[in-house]
Each structure stands twice: as C-alpha cells, then as structure tokens.
Amino acid sequence: MRVHIRPPLPSDAPAYSAAVLRSADHIGPWNPVDPNGLHELLRRQGPTLRSYFILDNEDGGIVGKVNVANIVRARFRNGALGYDSYVPYAGTGRMTEGMRLVVDRCFRDCPDGLGLHRLEINVQPDNVRSIALAKRLGFRHEGFSPRMLFINDAWRDHERFALTAEEWPGLEAAEPPVR
Numbered sequence: 095m096r097v098h099i100r101p102p103l104p105s106d107a108p109a110y111s112a113a114v115l116r117s118a119d120h121i122g123p124w125n126p127v128d129p130n131g132l133h134e135l136l137r138r139q140g141p142t143l144r145s146y147f148i149l150d151n152e153d154g155g156i157v158g159k160v161n162v163a164n165i166v167r168a169r170f171r172n173g174a175l176g177y178d179s180y181v182p183y184a185g186t187g188r189m190t191e192g193m194r195l196v197v198d199r200c201f202r203d204c205p206d207g208l209g210l211h212r213l214e215i216n217v218q219p220d221n222v223r224s225i226a227l228a229k230r231l232g233f234r235h236e237g238f239s240p241r242m243l244f245i246n247d248a249w250r251d252h253e254r255f256a257l258t259a260e261e262w263p264g265l266e267a268a269e270p271p272v273r
C-alpha cells in the first residue's frame with residue numbers, strides 16, 4: 095500500500111490549494127474545483143457529506159480527494175462518490191489504491207466505517223479515466239442519466255455505476271437497515 099486516507103483538516107488548505115492549481119488542466123473539463131474551497135468543504139461535513147484525502151505514504155502529499163456525498167440512511171444507506179486525483183500522483187495507480195480504502199471505509203459498520211450499503215459513481219460518458227477507475231474498483235454499469243448534473247455551464251449526461259456491500263471483497267453483507 096502506497097497511500098493512506100484521512101479526513102481533510104483546516105491545516106491542509108495551502109497544500110490542497112497548490113494541488114488543485116497544479117491539476118487544473120486535467121480536473122477542469124470534468125469537475126471544476128475551487129482551489130480555495132477547502133474551508134467551505136470542511137464546513138459542509140456532516141450526515142450527508144463525508145470527505146477523505148488520499149495521502150502518499152512516503153512524502154505525505156495529497157494524492158486525491160474523495161467526497162462521499164448525498165448520503166441517505168434509513169432503508170437506502172447510499173452515498174455518491176466524487177473524486178479528483180492530483181499531479182504529480184495522477185496516473186500512478188495511487189488514486190485507485192486510495193479509493194479502495196475509501197470504499198472499504200464506506201461499507202464498514204459504524205463507528206469505524208460509514209455503514210453504507212450502496213455506493214454510486216456518476217460519470218460523464220467521455221470521461222474515460224473515471225470510467226476506468228470505477229470499473230477497476232468493480233462498480234457495475236447500471237444505466238444512463240440524461241442531463242443529470244450542471245457542470246461547466248450545461249446539464250451533462252452521466253453514466254451511472256454502482257456497487258453494494260455484498261459485492262465488495264472481504265466484507266460480509268451489511269446488516270439490514272435498522273431505521
């Protein structure tokens with residue numbers, strides 16, 4: 095394992111800003127991110143949003159960020175993953191390693207994990223790298239959602255991928271919903 099994960103901290107703001115700026119060319123077309131947006135992201139953390147940084151084990155640099163968004167409990171226990179990898183780690187496989195840790199954390203029971211049962215990834219059809227990442231993690235293609243998200247001044251179609259806890263290696267099926 096070349097990476098580990100943890101929630102972002104206020105003290106990460108300068109390194110996060112630099113990572114996003116360095117990576118603007120490859121993030122911008124798919125998922126424009128405010129380089130100064132970490133404090134706002136931290137403010138929004140709560141029952142419906144949990145974020146993680148993927149960090150390099152050797153130099154501590156920020157490999158990527160994963161948002162577990164739109165978390166719904168009760169009978170759904172579902173979250174939607176959004177993510178970016180950052181230069182110079184993008185394309186080295188570290189993002190995939192870190193995403194495995196995040197997915198595992200999502201499916202683990204509370205309090206160590208988020209206790210979710212289903213995760214989804216929504217990707218624009220031309221976003222080849224993101225679709226490759228979703229498939230590497232074992233996400234199934236579920237369907238096509240026209241005009242799903244407003245990105246770069248237009249409603250963009252998305253391919254929908256999903257995975258449930260039963261499909262995640264090494265994890266027993268999640269308990270049934272409790273409320």
Ligand SMILES: CC(C)(COP(=O)(O)OP(=O)(O)OC[C@H]1O[C@@H](n2cnc3c(N)ncnc32)[C@H](O)[C@@H]1OP(=O)(O)O)[C@@H](O)C(=O)NCCC(=O)NCCS
Nearest residue numbers: 120121124177178179184185186187188189190223224226
């Ligand atoms: C989507 C995104 C997060 C994918 O991240 P990534 O940097 O490609 O992920 P990784 O670091 O795991 O790199 C994987 C690539 O490195 C290659 N690689 C190199 N060394 C590797 C290694 N030791 N182990 C595994 N893969 C390795 C893989 O083959 C793969 O390349 P491929 O996709 O051409 O097959 C990234 O492209 C990104 O931030 N895109 C912009 C934002 C975005 O689209 N977000 C998602 C919106 S849905």
